[in-house]
Amino acid sequence: MQIEIRQYQIHDAAAAAAIWNEVVRGGAAFPQREELTEENADSFFRSQSFTGLAEDAETGEIVGLYILHPNNVGRCGHICNTSYAVKDGVRGRHIGEQLVRHSMAQGKTLGYRILQFNAVVATNASALHLYRRLGFKQLGVIPGGFLMPDGHYEDIIPHYHEL
Template identity: 60%
Template sequence: MTIFVRAYQYGDIEAMQQIWNEVVHEGIAFPQKQPLSLDEAKTFFKEQTYTGVAVEGETVVGLYILHPNNIGRCQHIGNTSYAVSNQHRGKKIGETLVKDSIIQAAAHHFRILQFNAVVATNHSAIHLYKKLGFTQLGTIPGGFRLPDGTYADIHPFYIEV
């Protein structure tokens, strides 16, 4: 079945909340420690510059949020976070989401997409970002605390859009 990305709709929020919270519970990619309640999810996704969902048939299988990375003189730099449902991983949904986010970043007048904290153990994301032309800016040693209390390095990445 074909996967396509579109702007989220109100009826998608419960599925989006579930997918987002899966990633939060895993504790290996997002900085958040607490899951989103349904009311928090409604507000959170609405407040973004753009929220896209990957859909397979009628099922939301992934999502991303796009927003400024900073304010004022730096708000032309966008930031995104991606989440794919555990049961739908391995279908290149992440790649589809990242490609769409680059298009949406340009459409929303961002000049750059910057990822502040790609966890070094997230090898598939790092491989994907490099494949799509993102540049790694360096390494922040021990920048991410894993669920077991150990620390992993993080890598900032960017791409001009």
């Protein structure tokens, strides 16, 4: 599978929302509980500083995405935050890595100096392994910072990378 990452466009709303909602329904990575709807998906993706889509170059299928936006405002406005989602059935093919690398370059292009992840769930071993390999630094551990679908709490591990 040859992946090309491009900017989100309005006609991508349904495909992007479907992938986003898979992660929300899974309940083990994104803090959101509410799924995107047809009515709010486009405004959500367009409201980001950048939404990148991973597209299979041969089929045109959207197989992953990321959103990039400020992590804070004012004197901390140079720090961005991202979220990544890869479609079920194509995980494990390094699409997530391509999305992370693209977001790092895009964040720098947009003038951000630091990329920060606020809530990497401790059970998300593949993400933690990838972030370490790409040189992200762990900031610490927040005990019980993430509510899992079954009602128990998992630790979250914030990370950052200078762009």
